[in-house]
């Protein structure tokens with residue numbers, strides 16, 4: 175390797191991982207190269223390149239920042255019959271180094287035949303985000319069972335067996351970090367398949383993905399959420415989930431709207447729970463898609479309790495809760511250290527017209543309080559907080575339809591917020607943020623909802 179800068183260091187790292195024996199020739203070197211040399215993992219000749227350095231090499235990389243040196247070393251390598259790669263001139267190289275994606279034993283190479291290495295790297299970056307890290311673990315698991323599968327299953331049953339493993343709960347367990355469970359299930363599956371033959375593979379139990387869809391902006395979905403959404407064959411979604419997010423579910427998946435905006439429940443909670451169990455038992459891959467985060471005022475715990483009791487495989491994917499999403503898009507850092515040392519998430523949902531909260535604890539300076547479902551109880555909330563000691567001019571923000579192109583932000587104080595809210599005609603989900611951090615919005619507000627949809631700005 176001639177050169178020891180950024181590109182050379184990356185190459186040396188990759189080549190080491192592939193088991194190559196390496197000699198680096200360069201007067202100066204990156205910290206990594208110095209360290210590897212000090213550890214005896216590579217040889218570093220700390221001097222200018224010389225054509226005699228190519229002797230004994232099986233591959234030569236000319237990766238200095240001096241094209242003349244690269245050219246001279248490439249010529250010396252060629253004269254000695256050694257293939258050479260020039261970092262500064264792909265078309266003068268004897269071989270190409272593709273952009274590589276590593277997932278354990280799996281390797282995916284992206285190459286453009288030397289025409290557009292930058293494009294290859296961009297594609298690689300996109301693929302990196304699409305292929306979960308745990309694919310390496312999955313490949314290792316498959317590798318560990320490959321010989322046994324060959325011995326125990328007839329040739330025709332092997333490919334369907336592996337498809338089922340890669341498509342089903344076993345792979346999902348690996349992705350969720352439950353490698354040991356996945357291993358145990360794979361053993362059981364193999365036993366069942368070897369006893370029942372190919373027909374046994376058809377009687378599968380489905381699974382449930384309880385996924386947080388975030389507060390509204392589809393870009394806030396996690397990679398895992400998106401991947402599972404695209405695997406589902408039936409989706410149960412709440413009213414709170416933005417249509418743009420439901421649209422990301424495959425068009426051939428069955429969509430069941432189970433409602434739930436305040437008291438207008440389309441389907442009662444026990445029925446939703448039972449429906450999920452029934453669908454999974456029928457072998458379906460069920461996506462239970464919820465707004466925000468399923469475990470933050472989302473009844474996620476109740477929904478999976480029945481699955482756990484019924485032995486249905488499931489996994490939970492966290493979402494960005496409305497508290498974090500709305501705060502970020504309103505430019506309100508919930509715990510800016512100059513103003514708030516803690517943050518409390520609390521429900522403002524009225525039960526029988528009442529709101530029973532520990533007002534004494536909520537009405538304290540030095541903290542931020544976020545009220546979910548608090549719009550109807552807004553007057554009560556403002557009145558109680560003031561009655562328990564917060565000043566009348568204590569800042570309050572209401573974010574309606576946060577993170578979407580319809581976001582509205584109303585900023586006021588405990589004394590005038592109810593009147594400001596009454597004057598607002600937007601009816602979407604609303605979050606209240608109470609605390610001094612609200613004032614930071616004036617300086618830190620950045621989101622312009624109008625720009626998202628190409629519509630006029632609707633924040634007030």
Ligand SMILES: C[S@@+](CC[C@H](N)C(=O)[O-])C[C@H]1O[C@@H](n2cnc3c(N)ncnc32)[C@H](O)[C@@H]1O
Pocket residue numbers: 389390414464465466467468469470471472494495496497500545546547548573574575576577578603604605606
């Ligand atoms: C039943 S809770 C569900 C919360 C959800 N699990 C979460 O983590 O965001 C519904 C409440 O969340 C808040 N909410 C959800 N999405 C919102 C949004 N896009 N903008 C403002 N508030 C939102 C509202 O307070 C709404 O009444």
